[in-house]
Amino acid sequence: MTNSTKTKSSSNIENQALPWYNRPLWGSQSFFSWFQSLLYGVVSGKQEIPESTVIIYKDTLKSLKNISALVKSVDNEKFTSREFMNFLNLNRQFESNTGTYEGLKYSIELLRVALETKESFLKIEATETRYRSYSQQEFYEYVYEYLQQDLSVSEFQELVQRQLNDIIPKIKTDEGKAAIQSYVNQLDIVCKDKLGLKLLFLFKQYDLSNFALLRTVSEIADTFYDKNLESIKEFMVVVQLNAEIFLKLGQIIQVPTTKNKPETYALMLQYIALRNRHQKSYGQFQQLLGLLKEWERYYNPLITIRQEYPFSEYKQPSIFTEEIPGLNIYEKYQNHLEKSS
Incomplete structure (x- = not known):
């Protein structure tokens, strides 16, 4: 037996001892090596995503x-x-x-404002009903006159404040002065936006006593x-x-x-x-x-x-x-x- 034949026989015996996937498939390349190279080829064939x-x-x-x-x-x-x-x-x-x-929508917004500020509306009504001196009634009339105008909230508040400064010295009792100041404070709460201004005007236009409706409707809502x-x-x-x-x-x-x-x-x-x-x-x-x-x-x-x-x-x-x-x-x-x- 020649040396080359001996080498081949020895190599065949060694290959037989290897797992099937490591045995030569074509020439000296095993299935595993072939699959790895194929996979690498597929992967390496993909493009790179720009680093940026x-x-x-x-x-x-x-x-x-x-x-x-x-x-x-x-x-x-x-x-x-x-x-x-x-x-x-x-x-x-x-x-x-x-x-x-x-x-x-507009009506619901008015109702919402009315219910949220009902206490102020009721205090306004109570003040106008209880404090009825000539100066005080004149003040209430000025407020209603301003409500009829298309004023912004700041314009309305400024005019009311001017009238307040004018009327306070004319009121004789401390109680009367405090009542008018409280009245203006409630006006500020009610008329913090245009909806409030409009609502106060509507209540006064139809009848101030309708303020009492708010308490009933609020109790129902509650x-x-x-x-x-x-x-x-x-x-x-x-x-x-x-x-x-x-x-x-x-x-x-x-x-x-x-x-x-x-x-x-x-x-x-x-x-x-x-x-x-x-x-x-x-x-x-x-x-x-x-x-x-x-x-x-x-x-x-x-x-x-x-x-x-x-x-x-x-x-x-x-x-x-x-x-x-x-x-x-x-x-x-x-x-x-x-x-x-």
């Missing part, structure tokens, strides 16, 4: 993580409760003056504090029992004639009750939507980069496969973002 793009991706993801932490801290299970979702739907109709609340607010039926029952009061109030808060009926006041009370209950949560929800809009500003570039440099064609760093933080919360409220934009 990778840096942008990393920085954007970092910003997204920071915002996601804030988003997570603000998110609340209340935001997906049935009643809150119902309020959001009604509030959108209210803000756009459409649907259920078409033509009622009965719904801890009740289920989703059904309109309970509101309808209460309004129908007090129909005369609400129809009278409708003139003052300028409810359209075609809508001056119990159903309208039931809807108004329901909205105000829902608003009072969810006012704090609504503010937090708006904050959440604002954060999600900011989150979206960073999310969109990340998705764009991933789409522009797909794994099938580019060597993606591991950071490209990381889970995007906050995506689950974004998807949960995405339809609200679209409606609010």
